[in-house]
Amino acid sequence: MIHTRNLPFVTTLGIFVIAYALCVLQFPNMLSTRVIGNLLTDNAFLGIAAVGMTFVILSGGIDLSIGSVIAFTSVFVAVLVGSLGVHPLIAFAAVLVISTLFGSLMGAMIRYLGIPPFVVTLAGMFLARGAAYLISTESVPISHEMIDAIQGFYFRFPGGGRLTALAMLMLLVFIVGAFIAARTRFGANVYAIGGSQQSAELMGVPVGSTTVGIYALSGFLSGLAGIAYTLYTSSGYSLATVGVELDAIAAVVIGGTLLTGGVGLVAGTFIGILIQGLIQTYIVFDGTLSSWWTKIVIGILLFVFIVLQRGIIWYSNRRLAEGRLKEI
Amino acid sequence: MSDKNSLLEARGIGKAFLGITALDGVDLTLERGEIHALLGENGAGKSTLIKILTGVYSRDHGTMRLEGAEVTPSSVAEAQGLGIGTVYQEVNLLENLTVAENLFLGRQPRRFGLIDRGEMRRRSKTLLERYGLDIDVDALLSSYSVAVRQIVAIARAVDLSGKVLVLDEPTASLDAHEVEMLFAVLRRLREEGLGIIIITHFLNQVYAVADRVTVLRNGRLVGTRKLAELPRLELISMMLGRELQHITREHQAQEETVISAAEAPIRFSGYGKRGSVAPFDLDIRPGEVVGVAGLLGSGRTETAFLLFGIDRADSGTATVDNREVALSSPEAAIASGFGFCPEERKTDGIIGDFSVADNIALAVQARQGWAKPISSREKAALAENFIKSLDIRPADADRQMKFLSGGNQQKAILARWLATEPRLLILDEPTRGIDIGAHAEILKMIEKLCADGMSLVVISSELEELTAIAHRVIVLSDRKHIAELKGDQVTADNIMQAIATRTEAA
Numbered sequence: 001m002i003h004t005r006n007l008p009f010v011t012t013l014g015i016f017v018i019a020y021a022l023c024v025l026q027f028p029n030m031l032s033t034r035v036i037g038n039l040l041t042d043n044a045f046l047g048i049a050a051v052g053m054t055f056v057i058l059s060g061g062i063d064l065s066i067g068s069v070i071a072f073t074s075v076f077v078a079v080l081v082g083s084l085g086v087h088p089l090i091a092f093a094a095v096l097v098i099s100t101l102f103g104s105l106m107g108a109m110i111r112y113l114g115i116p117p118f119v120v121t122l123a124g125m126f127l128a129r130g131a132a133y134l135i136s137t138e139s140v141p142i143s144h145e146m147i148d149a150i151q152g153f154y155f156r157f158p159g160g161g162r163l164t165a166l167a168m169l170m171l172l173v174f175i176v177g178a179f180i181a182a183r184t185r186f187g188a189n190v191y192a193i194g195g196s197q198q199s200a201e202l203m204g205v206p207v208g209s210t211t212v213g214i215y216a217l218s219g220f221l222s223g224l225a226g227i228a229y230t231l232y233t234s235s236g237y238s239l240a241t242v243g244v245e246l247d248a249i250a251a252v253v254i255g256g257t258l259l260t261g262g263v264g265l266v267a268g269t270f271i272g273i274l275i276q277g278l279i280q281t282y283i284v285f286d287g288t289l290s291s292w293w294t295k296i297v298i299g300i301l302l303f304v305f306i307v308l309q310r311g312i313i314w315y316s317n318r319r320l321a322e323g324r325l326k327e328i
Numbered sequence: 329m330s331d332k333n334s335l336l337e338a339r340g341i342g343k344a345f346l347g348i349t350a351l352d353g354v355d356l357t358l359e360r361g362e363i364h365a366l367l368g369e370n371g372a373g374k375s376t377l378i379k380i381l382t383g384v385y386s387r388d389h390g391t392m393r394l395e396g397a398e399v400t401p402s403s404v405a406e407a408q409g410l411g412i413g414t415v416y417q418e419v420n421l422l423e424n425l426t427v428a429e430n431l432f433l434g435r436q437p438r439r440f441g442l443i444d445r446g447e448m449r450r451r452s453k454t455l456l457e458r459y460g461l462d463i464d465v466d467a468l469l470s471s472y473s474v475a476v477r478q479i480v481a482i483a484r485a486v487d488l489s490g491k492v493l494v495l496d497e498p499t500a501s502l503d504a505h506e507v508e509m510l511f512a513v514l515r516r517l518r519e520e521g522l523g524i525i526i527i528t529h530f531l532n533q534v535y536a537v538a539d540r541v542t543v544l545r546n547g548r549l550v551g552t553r554k555l556a557e558l559p560r561l562e563l564i565s566m567m568l569g570r571e572l573q574h575i576t577r578e579h580q581a582q583e584e585t586v587i588s589a590a591e592a593p594i595r596f597s598g599y600g601k602r603g604s605v606a607p608f609d610l611d612i613r614p615g616e617v618v619g620v621a622g623l624l625g626s627g628r629t630e631t632a633f634l635l636f637g638i639d640r641a642d643s644g645t646a647t648v649d650n651r652e653v654a655l656s657s658p659e660a661a662i663a664s665g666f667g668f669c670p671e672e673r674k675t676d677g678i679i680g681d682f683s684v685a686d687n688i689a690l691a692v693q694a695r696q697g698w699a700k701p702i703s704s705r706e707k708a709a710l711a712e713n714f715i716k717s718l719d720i721r722p723a724d725a726d727r728q729m730k731f732l733s734g735g736n737q738q739k740a741i742l743a744r745w746l747a748t749e750p751r752l753l754i755l756d757e758p759t760r761g762i763d764i765g766a767h768a769e770i771l772k773m774i775e776k777l778c779a780d781g782m783s784l785v786v787i788s789s790e791l792e793e794l795t796a797i798a799h800r801v802i803v804l805s806d807r808k809h810i811a812e813l814k815g816d817q818v819t820a821d822n823i824m825q826a827i828a829t830r831t832e833a834a
C-alpha cells in the first residue's frame with residue numbers, strides 16, 4: 001500500500017514514465033543510453049544544487065542565492081586556475097569552504113536574527129552575484145591537465161552512452177543526500193523543523209545548529225554545483241546561471257516536496273530533474289520548438305503539482321476524520 | 329543541605345512578560361515517587377511555571393534544584409538531558425512524521441552512524457505496548473486521533489525523562505477508559521520512583537491519582553497540601569479564593585412544558601453520511617439544550633460536522649422553519665443561523681497573532697461580509713462585553729491571542745460564536761481546559777442564552793456537565809444514535825447504562 005505521504009512522489013514517477021514512453025513513441029531514438037547519459041551530464045550542476053534546495057525546502061525555508069553562488073564559484077575557480085595558475089584541487093577546496101561559510105552565515109542570520117529565509121537569501125543572491133562581477137565580468141576560460149582528465153573521464157554504457165564524471169558526481173550527491181535525509185539524525189531534524197519549528201524545539205531538536213547546517217549544506221552543494229558547472233563549460237562567467245535557483249525549486253516541487261516543508265523525498269527531486277531534462281531533450285529532438293517551451297511546460301507542471309498537493313492534503317484530512325472512528 | 333531527599337525543588341520562582349507578572353515567588357517541591365498536582369484558574373501561571381522548570385522560558389527570579397544540585401536548564405534538550413521530560417498543553421508532536429519517528433526524534437537507534445529503522449520500529453512497538461496501544465508505528469501521526477497522539481507524547485516523555493515527568497493537561501482529550509489507562513501507567517511510574525507533576529482541571533482526577541497538590545492563584549503560591557487531608561470544597565476555595573456557586577437544575581422543570589409544546593423549527597430527518605454517522609432524526613426547539621454523549625470515537629464530533637455542514641450528508645433532509653436547507657458548507661450553515669465551536673481550538677479556532685478583540689469579532693465579521701468592516705468602536709464594545717461576562721483574563725482586548733493561557737483562549741473562541749447570536753449553537757467540548765470557576769460561568773451563560781430562545785447542541789464527555797444543562801441527551805455508540813433520554817431520564821447513570829448496554833451487545 002502507498003502511504004499518502006509518498007503519493008506525490010509516486011505520481012511524479014508515474015508522470016515521468018508516461019511522458020518518457022510518449023516521447024519514445026514519437027522519437028524511438030530517445031530510448032538510448034546516449035540520450036540518458038547526456039541528460040544526466042547536462043543537468044549535473046542543476047541536480048547537485050537541487051539536492052541542497054530539497055533540504056532547505058523540507059525545513060520550510062527557501063534559498064534564492066544558489067544561482068549566484070554557482071556563478072561566483074565558477075568565476076572564482078576560473079580566475080584562480082586559469083589566470084593565476086593555482087592547482088585546481090586547491091581552488092576547489094577554497095571555493096567549497098567559502099560557499100559553505102557563506103551558507104552557514106545565512107543560516108545563522110535566519111535563525112538568530114529571526115529574518116525570514118526569503119529576505120536573507122535574496123540579499124545573499126545579490127551579494128554573491130556582485131562578488132562574481134567584482135572578480136571578472138568577462139568569460140574566463142580555464143584549462144588544466146587535471147580538468148581535462150576529469151572532463152575526459154567516463155564509463156561507456158552498452159549502446160554508446162557515456163556516464164561522465166559529472167553525471168557520476170550528481171548521482172553520488174543524490175545518493176548521499178537521500179541517505180542524509182532518511183537515515184541520519186540531521187535529516188530527521190530537518191523534517192521535524194519543517195513540520196513545526198515550535199514543536200521541534202519543544203521536543204529537543206537543536207533547531208539552531210540544524211538551521212545553520214541546512215543552509216551550510218545548501219551553500220556547500222551550490223559551490224559543488226559551481227565546480228560542476230565550471231567543468232561542464234570549461235570557463236567561468238559571472239553572468240551565467242541566472243535564475244538557476246528557480247529551476248532547482250521547480251525540480252524540488254515537481255518532485256513532490258511540499259513548499260510548506262516537512263514532506264518530501266530527495267529521490268523525488270531526482271525525478272524532477274529528469275522531467276526537466278526530458279522536456280529539453282524532446283525540444284532538441286523536435287527541432288522546431290523554441291527552447292522557451294521548456295519554461296512553459298515546467299510552469300504547467302508546477303501548477304499541476306501544486307493543485308495535486310492541495311488535493312492530497314484535502315484527501316488525507318478527510319481520511320483522518322474517517323480513520324478516527326475506526327481505531328477504537 | 330536541607331531537604332536532601334527532594335527530587336526537584338523550586339524556590340521563589342518569578343517571571344514577567346512585557347512587564348506583566350505571570351509568576352511571583354512560587355515554590356514547588358517534588359518528591360521521588362510522588363504524583364503532584366498543580367492547580368489554579370485559567371491564567372494562574374501553571375503552564376508558565378512548567379515551562380520554566382523544563383527550560384522553555386528562563387526565570388527572572390528564584391532557584392531550582394534537582395536532587396540537591398542547582399540547575400538552570402536553558403533549553404528543552406538540556407532539561408531532557410537532566411531527566412525532566414514534558415508533555416505540553418498546546419503543542420505536542422510532529423504530525424508530518426510517523427509515530428516511530430516522533431517517539432525517537434533526537435535519539436534514534438543507530439547502526440554504523442545511520443538510523444536503524446527496523447530497530448526503531450521494534451522499540452516503538454514495545455514502548456507503546458506498555459500503554460496498551462497496538463498501532464502501525466510507521467503510519468503518520470496525523471492519521472491518529474488526539475487521544476492516541478497524546479498517549480504517544482506521554483510515552484515519549486516518560487521514556488526520555490527518567491526522573492521527572494511533567495504533564496500539562498494530558499487528560500483533556502482522553503475518554504474515561506483512556507484516562508484510567510494513563511493513570512495506571514502513572515501509578516506504575518510512581519512506584520518506579522519517578523516524580524510526576526500533572527496539571528488538570530478535573531478535580532476527580534486529582535483526587536484519583538495525585539498525592540499532593542500545589543495551588544496557584546494570579547501567579548502566586550496559595551499553598552501545597554496533602555490531598556488525603558484536603559476536603560474538596562477547601563481545595564476549590566483555595567483555587568478560586570471564594571466559594572463556588574452551585575448550578576441548579578430547578579428551573580428546568582417549568583421550562584420543559586413550554587419546550588415540548590412548541591413546534592421544532594430546526595429538524596433533521598434521516599440525516600447521515602456513509603462511513604461517518606448512521607442516519608438519525610433530530611428536532612431542535614427554541615431554548616432547548618440537546619446533549620450528545622458517547623465514548624470517544626462514537627461519532628460525536630462527526631455528528632457536529634454534519635450539523636454544521638463541514639461534512640456533507642449523503643442522506644436525509646434538514647429543515648429550518650419548514651424550509652429545506654442544504655447544509656453543504658459551514659457558510660451555508662452560518663447563513664441558516666448556525667454556529668459551531670470546535671473541539672480542537674488550536675487547529676480549528678484561534679488566530680494567535682490577532683488580538684483578542686479581533687478574534688472575537690471574526691465570526692460576526694464573516695457573517696456580515698468582509699465588505700462591511702466592523703467599526704473599531706463596535707469591536708471594542710463586543711470584546712469588552714464578553715471579556716467581562718466570560719471573565720477572560722487578562723482583561724485586555726488588544727493583547728495578542730497567543731499570549732493568553734489555554735483556558736482563556738477557549739473562552740475567547742466561545743465568545744466569538746456567542747457574538748453572532750446564532751439560533752443554533754453547536755459546542756464540542758465547550759468546557760475542556762476551562763477552570764472550575766469559569767466552568768460554572770459558562771454553564772450559567774448557556775442557561776441564560778436558552779432562556780433567550782437560542783438552541784444548543786452540546787457535545788461533552790463529562791456526564792455531570794450534560795446532566796446539569798441538557799434537556800435531552802442523545803447517546804451515540806458505534807456511529808449510531810442509539811438512545812434519547814428526556815426530562816427525568818437525563819442522569820449520568822442512565823447515560824452510562826445506555827452506552828454500556830450497547831457496547832456489551834456489540
Ligand SMILES: Nc1ncnc2c1ncn2[C@@H]1O[C@H](COP(=O)(O)OP(=O)(O)OP(=O)(O)O)[C@@H](O)[C@H]1O
Pocket residue numbers: 345346349350368369370371372373374375376377417721722731732733734735736761763
Ligand atoms: N509568552 C507570553 N507572553 C505574554 N504573556 C504570557 C505569555 N505566556 C503566558 N502569559 C500570561 O501569563 C499568565 C499565565 O499564563 P499560563 O499559560 O501560565 O496560565 P495557566 O495557568 O496555564 O492557564 P490555563 O489553565 O488556561 O492553561 C497569563 O495571564 C498569560 O496571559
Ligand SMILES: [Mg+2]
Pocket residue numbers: 374375376417496733734735
Ligand atoms: Mg496552561
